[in-house]
Amino acid sequence: xxxxxxxxxxxxxxxxxxxxxxxxxxxxxxxxxxxxxxxxxxxxxxxxxxxxxxxxxxxxxxxxxxxxxxxxxxxxxxxxxxxxxxxxxxxxxxxxxxxxxxxxxxxxxxxxxxxxxxxxxxxxxxxxxxxxxxxxxxxxxxxxxxxxxxxxxxxxxxxxxxxxxxxxxxxxxxxxxxxxxxxxxxxxxxxxxxxxxxxxxxxxxxxxxxxxxxxxxxxxxxxxxxxxxxxxxxxxxxxxxxxxxxxxxxxx
Amino acid sequence: xxxxxxxxxxxxxxxxxxxxxxxxxxxxxxxxxxxxxxxxxxxxxxxxxxxxxxxxxxxxxxxxxxxxxxxxxxxxxxxxxxxxxxxxxxxxxxxxxxxxxxxxxxxxxxxxxxxxxxxxxxxxxxxxxxxxxxxxxxxxxxxxxxxxxxxxxxxxxxxxxxxxxxxxxxxxxxxxxxxxxxxxxxxxxxxxxxxxxxxxxxxxxxxxxxxxxxxxxxxxxxxxxxxxxxxxxxxxxxxxxxxxxxxxxxxxxxxxxxxxxxxxxxxxxxxxxxxxxxxxxxxxxxxxxxxxxxxxxxxxxxxxxxxxxxxxxx
Amino acid sequence: xxxxxxxxxxxxxxxxxxxxxxxxxxxxxxxxxxxxxxxxxxxxxxxxxxxxxxxxxxxxxxxxxxxxxxxxxxxxxxxxxxxxxxxxxxxxxxxxxxxxxxxxxxxxxxxxxxxxxxxxxxxxxxxxxxxxxxxxxxxxxxxxxxxxxxxxxxxxxxxxxxxxxxxxxxxxxxxxxxxxxxxxxxxxxxxxxxxxxxxxxxxxxxxxxxxxxxxxxxxxxxxxxxxxxxxxxxxxxxxx
Numbered sequence: 001x002x003x004x005x006x007x008x009x010x011x012x013x014x015x016x017x018x019x020x021x022x023x024x025x026x027x028x029x030x031x032x033x034x035x036x037x038x039x040x041x042x043x044x045x046x047x048x049x050x051x052x053x054x055x056x057x058x059x060x061x062x063x064x065x066x067x068x069x070x071x072x073x074x075x076x077x078x079x080x081x082x083x084x085x086x087x088x089x090x091x092x093x094x095x096x097x098x099x100x101x102x103x104x105x106x107x108x109x110x111x112x113x114x115x116x117x118x119x120x121x122x123x124x125x126x127x128x129x130x131x132x133x134x135x136x137x138x139x140x141x142x143x144x145x146x147x148x149x150x151x152x153x154x155x156x157x158x159x160x161x162x163x164x165x166x167x168x169x170x171x172x173x174x175x176x177x178x179x180x181x182x183x184x185x186x187x188x189x190x191x192x193x194x195x196x197x198x199x200x201x202x203x204x205x206x207x208x209x210x211x212x213x214x215x216x217x218x219x220x221x222x223x224x225x226x227x228x229x230x231x232x233x234x235x236x237x238x239x240x241x242x243x244x245x246x247x248x249x250x251x252x
Numbered sequence: 253x254x255x256x257x258x259x260x261x262x263x264x265x266x267x268x269x270x271x272x273x274x275x276x277x278x279x280x281x282x283x284x285x286x287x288x289x290x291x292x293x294x295x296x297x298x299x300x301x302x303x304x305x306x307x308x309x310x311x312x313x314x315x316x317x318x319x320x321x322x323x324x325x326x327x328x329x330x331x332x333x334x335x336x337x338x339x340x341x342x343x344x345x346x347x348x349x350x351x352x353x354x355x356x357x358x359x360x361x362x363x364x365x366x367x368x369x370x371x372x373x374x375x376x377x378x379x380x381x382x383x384x385x386x387x388x389x390x391x392x393x394x395x396x397x398x399x400x401x402x403x404x405x406x407x408x409x410x411x412x413x414x415x416x417x418x419x420x421x422x423x424x425x426x427x428x429x430x431x432x433x434x435x436x437x438x439x440x441x442x443x444x445x446x447x448x449x450x451x452x453x454x455x456x457x458x459x460x461x462x463x464x465x466x467x468x469x470x471x472x473x474x475x476x477x478x479x480x481x482x483x484x485x486x487x488x489x490x491x492x493x494x495x496x497x498x499x500x501x502x503x504x505x506x507x508x509x510x511x512x513x514x515x516x517x518x519x520x521x522x523x524x525x526x527x528x529x530x531x532x533x534x535x536x537x538x539x540x541x542x543x544x545x546x547x548x549x550x551x552x553x554x555x556x557x558x559x560x561x562x563x564x565x566x
Numbered sequence: 567x568x569x570x571x572x573x574x575x576x577x578x579x580x581x582x583x584x585x586x587x588x589x590x591x592x593x594x595x596x597x598x599x600x601x602x603x604x605x606x607x608x609x610x611x612x613x614x615x616x617x618x619x620x621x622x623x624x625x626x627x628x629x630x631x632x633x634x635x636x637x638x639x640x641x642x643x644x645x646x647x648x649x650x651x652x653x654x655x656x657x658x659x660x661x662x663x664x665x666x667x668x669x670x671x672x673x674x675x676x677x678x679x680x681x682x683x684x685x686x687x688x689x690x691x692x693x694x695x696x697x698x699x700x701x702x703x704x705x706x707x708x709x710x711x712x713x714x715x716x717x718x719x720x721x722x723x724x725x726x727x728x729x730x731x732x733x734x735x736x737x738x739x740x741x742x743x744x745x746x747x748x749x750x751x752x753x754x755x756x757x758x759x760x761x762x763x764x765x766x767x768x769x770x771x772x773x774x775x776x777x778x779x780x781x782x783x784x785x786x787x788x789x790x791x792x793x794x795x796x797x798x799x800x801x802x803x804x805x806x
Contacts, residue, residue: 043764044736081443095434106431107442111424196608198805226804235803237767
């Protein structure tokens with residue numbers, strides 16, 4: 001897991017305004033090549049919007065997004081995908097009527113024999129090789145999440161955005177996923193992970209960015225930032241001076 | 253494509269090729285209509301069954317083809333050229349139309365297409381100088397192809413439409429279309445150029461009815477707005493594919509055969525019942541057999557596989 | 567002094583979504599006239615507790631007692647008649663209907679037209695802003711106004727207990743103040759409030775008591791102020 005100095009993803013002054021709601025207010029973020037970087041922050045802080053913008057789904061943002069030293073802001077999602085930036089979703093979006101094999105092959109750059117082999121290889125790694133011809137909708141939720149994860153691996157991306165990979169997933173499956181993430185990372189794939197589960201962040205990520213109210217509050221090693229007052233405040237909220245009149249206990 | 257299916261296709265086409273030699277005109281006419289329905293069903297299947305953009309107005313391209321072909325024939329084109337040219341015109345027109353309508357989702361797309369069909373019908377009715385309006389155009393028999401020629405033309409179109417569907421289905425393009433149908437957003441996210449794919453499917457699905465419409469016009473030697481921009485044709489296209497098996501290669505063939513046969517039977521004895529019967533079939537299908545008749549075979553296969561897995565000690 | 571029976575009493579609540587267990591035995595009490603907040607990090611199960619009370623999710627084991635009556639697994643449509651007003655997460659209003667119509671819908675159980683009118687007027691008194699906008703389409707209101715409308719609708723049947731799921735979510739800081747001031751006013755009217763809030767600090771400020779949940783279990787419970795000052799509670803959000 002050798003981290004290189006140059007960032008594989010760099011955003012500069014990223015702004016996204018939804019008619020009055022400032023979801024992103026000048027986000028500056030760098031993901032180091034070869035790292036597993038975390039992106040945390042309370043609900044509504046703009047994490048999902050950030051992913052939507054970087055992956056090309058949301059094309060209404062202003063600012064700069066550099067992937068591999070190429071500007072990608074404004075490109076369509078499929079173009080960004082073919083350049084090597086892939087993304088998973090919080091809720092599984094496996095294609096229900098397509099078989100597992102078809103689900104994987106459609107995501108490859110070229111739908112050839114090589115793609116089928118790669119699909120089979122990936123399925124064997126997670127012991128799902130018997131499910132080649134099973135339709136997506138007939139898989140259990142955990143299996144769907146796995147297949148969706150494998151799907152983005154089909155194009156061998158250099159950067160993968162993981163959107164709450166632990167959500168709704170049992171501990172055994174989670175372990176399988178983390179093993180794959182670490183293995184891929186060791187081979188050079190960079191990950192940017194959104195997660196609410198702090199154990200996951202602590203376990204996997206070498207560096208963490210904290211987003212609150214559309215801005216990066218701080219970033220660094222998770223152990224360091226978790227004691228940062230600003231981060232605590234981002235999650236817990238900022239209290240005003242309590243007003244005595246509504247009859248609560250005397251302030252200690 | 254599975255060898256068995258190719259062999260079946262060859263056998264069917266082989267039989268179809270020789271039929272005119274010993275069948276009556278009545279039977280040949282029936283088959284002309286059957287081949288027409290197969291071709292139309294496959295066209296609808298391409299954009300609606302496989303891509304998931306359900307069109308309620310594909311007769312629009314049938315009508316455009318019928319009029320274009322007729323006018324070209326009258327302008328001097330040989331009948332076979334007129335068919336190609338009319339298809340080309342339908343295809344050309346479908347490009348800007350597709351760019352507009354394919355931005356719409358589900359029900360809105362369906363209704364937009366319905367609207368287009370109506371627009372076509374109205375233009376044909378009002379543009380009297382060119383189309384003779386509601387009176388329609390009666391074509392000079394001298395320039396028309398014979399019944400046999402019409403028969404082979406329709407057969408060719410049905411075969412080409414089915415072959416196109418099969419090719420699409422078993423290749424990358426078909427997989428991408430089906431992914432778009434399943435979840436367009438997710439498809440985009442795994443590298444599928446949804447805009448280009450949708451538009452291509454749309455144009456292909458317009459070319460076929462364009463050609464078919466022309467042959468139909470030649471076959472009936474008469475064209476008028478309500479007969480070619482026909483709402484009932486829209487409905488039949490939907491029913492045939494849904495009944496047979498939407499999104500498959502043979503489903504539309506099966507559905508077209510059933511609907512055409514049903515029509516023949518009812519037309520003779522209970523003409524008024526025809527649309528009601530077709531509508532009823534659609535209802536039953538949607539409620540109880542959404543995968544169409546072809547899915548019965550799939551269900552049996554799956555059941556057998558399940559039973560085998562269970563006893564094998566999963 | 568004997569503690570009066572709580573207005574709402576939840577004991578050992580266990581809830582699962584399919585095969586995924588979300589609550590592992592949560593208990594809490596809400597006394598009449600109190601404001602109680604449920605706080606905790608994402609995934610703690612806060613919203614699930616609320617949804618179990620109003621019947622939107624199935625309770626596997628445990629009991630929920632309201633006003634002396636067991637309401638465990640009561641279907642949601644029976645809840646309003648008991649005197650519970652529910653304000654779901656996300657400012658759910660009927661966008662294509664006017665403010666006034668939205669409110670009327672909140673009282674459809676009230677068959678007496680006069681009483682319905684009175685209820686609408688009461689809500690307008692509480693939220694003058696809504697009165698100003700009564701003929702506007704709900705979809706055109708600002709986030710804060712929509713939240714007021716959602717609360718107003720829940721008030722239409724004059725509930726004893728108002729349950730709110732993340733009332734401050736997505737609101738600008740100014741509107742959070744406005745909404746929270748209204749909540750205090752509701753308490754002064756004698757209503758009881760139970761709320762799930764993401765903005766823990768602000769919620770605890772105005773709450774009499776709070777419950778902090780973590781991973782589907784009770785972790786801390788105390789008065790609002792004491793929880794606010796508790797370092798462990800704050801660290802709960804960032805692990806260990």
